[in-house]
Amino acid sequence: MAKKDAAAAGPWTDEEEIECVSVLPESPDVVTVCFQAPSGRPFAFEAGQFITLELPVPGGPLYRTYTISSPPSRPLSLTITIKAQPGSIGTRWIIDNMRPGMMLKATGPAGRFTSAAHPAKKHLFISAGSGITPMMSMTGEIYDRGRNCDIVFVNCARRPSEIIFKRRLEHMATRIEGLELKWVVEEHDPFQPWTGFQGRFNQLMLGLMAPDYLEREVFCCGPEPFMQAVREALAGLGFDMEHYHQESFQAPQSTVAGLIEAPTPEDERPEEDQMAEITFDISGVTQSVPQTETVLAAARAAGLNIPSGCTFGVCGTCKVMKTEGHVHMVHNGGITEEEIEEGYILACCSHPMGKVTVEI
Ligand SMILES: Cc1cc2nc3c(=O)[nH]c(=O)nc-3n(C[C@H](O)[C@H](O)[C@H](O)COP(=O)(O)OP(=O)(O)OC[C@H]3O[C@@H](n4cnc5c(N)ncnc54)[C@H](O)[C@@H]3O)c2cc1C
Ligand code: FES
Structure with a gap:
């Protein structure tokens, strides 16, 4: 797409990979990475939102979520500013490997920690x-x-x-x-x-x-x-x-x-000594797990891969379609009410209650 047509084509969507255009040191073990959409499409987000990057680390992709540090008032690029903690895998990989010209898959922007959601004068x-x-x-x-x-x-x-x-x-x-x-x-x-x-x-x-x-x-x-x-x-x-x-x-x-838990009667809370049955229908795997096991952990134990990032219900990476049954989900904003109504769940923070089928 010609860059001059890009703005007219609407904002960037996560179908397009983003291109690293610069990596700037900020302080020890902290860098700011700037990305652009190769098509030139602008980024539409709210200040305080994040994106999730698929990092091609050795051994398989790793998903890491980073807040956008640049303001939405500068929509032609977005930056993330990342700090590698001791023992870091994903963030360290970015600091050591990310260079201008590299392309990454990204999802988002998402998140509810925004000044727009809580307008105030002071x-x-x-x-x-x-x-x-x-x-x-x-x-x-x-x-x-x-x-x-x-x-x-x-x-x-x-x-x-x-x-x-x-x-x-x-x-x-x-x-x-x-x-x-x-x-x-x-x-x-x-x-x-x-x-x-x-x-x-x-x-x-x-x-x-x-x-x-x-x-x-x-x-x-x-x-x-x-x-x-x-x-x-x-x-x-x-x-x-x-x-x-x-x-x-x-x-x-x-x-x-701010964990979000749908109102659940006491007798519908996951119990260690109560078993549930979970079917991953595309893979043809059914297994019995305690209710306290998450759908993500059950999939991993069965050798199946559900992409995941934060593992506490904020980034939305582990969203999967549930076609049958009931789960107890306590999330952190990584899924919308509409998605829940359509049948989606976050695998990292959903516990199977009874017989459950998911599309994996
Ligand atoms: C909504 C959201 C926004 C985020 N925004 C940013 C951001 O703007 N900038 C940024 O740098 N990170 C941000 N993070 C954190 C980031 O996604 C990673 O979780 C974090 O960088 C750790 O990943 P890693 O690959 O570096 O370390 P991992 O390989 O996942 O962990 C390696 C080791 O480091 C420990 N560790 C992980 N995180 C920390 C920590 N914060 N302090 C101390 N020890 C830790 C782990 O327990 C583990 O032992 C955000 C996370 C979320 C959920
Ligand atoms: S892995 Fe982030 S919401 Fe499940």
Whole structure:
């Protein structure tokens, strides 16, 4: 498709592979990868949403979900900003192998952790480590609109050299009114004076950074212990948690993260000692499993492959069609009500209850 016709053809869809156009270092073990649609089609997404990449790692594709760090107001490309944790497979593969010109399959954009879903005049964006990515997209969009804003932007990092996007955010703060940046580090870098906050985020810091926090819409993203500290600080200060939103990059350890469970009678909850029968009809496999086993785990045990990413019901990669029976599904937003009505389930967080058939 000629690039000039691309915009008229509508936004990018995941039928088209995306092309890596640059890989930029941000801080130790953190890179930003920029992608474009070869057709030139623009990307349509909401600030805070994510995409899931199919990574051709040795031994088979691996699916990894990453928040789009660029703002939707710059639709000709999208960026992800990724941090490799110790022992990382997928993210490390991207950092070591991704180069301009490479093509990847991607699905999405998806996700409900968006400022558009919770409009507000005053924001408190609070993040740690790579959890800064959704806040960066949201702030970038507000910045691109060129209007003054009211954002207190808090980011916590181990040390100043590990703060992602620091210079870019500081530049933005010199160009619009109302973007207040607050950095918190655990320790400073050798021979680099540090005048910002130091220590672990706590209630006292919150009051100093945003005295009017009670009036703000709070978006939080980072490791679970960090988000728990933020939740406890806010709840302890009488904050109305209806105005608190968070995104987990890893399986949440508590239900506060917004897990969605259809109302289920007590006697329909999965039990370890109750067996269910699951049939993978395309593969012709039927097996008996405890109700507490997920459809994904049952498929793996039968040697079948259901592509999966997050494994906690957020990315939607493991969506499969259920043609018969009933499952107990507790998801994290990776499936819509319409899809559920059509018969789809998320295999990673669905437990078979009785006899169930899925199209695998
Ligand atoms: C909605 C969503 C958005 C996300 N957005 C981003 C993003 O913008 N940038 C980004 O870098 N990642 C993001 N992630 C996380 C990303 O998808 C991967 O889960 C993460 O990078 C780990 O994958 P991996 O291949 O690096 O490590 P894996 O090979 O999956 O794991 C290797 C080891 O690292 C540990 N590990 C995995 N993640 C972490 C962690 N966060 N902290 C400490 N140890 C860990 C695992 O327990 C395991 O032992 C997001 C995840 C979700 C669900
Ligand atoms: S693997 Fe992400 S929703 Fe199931």
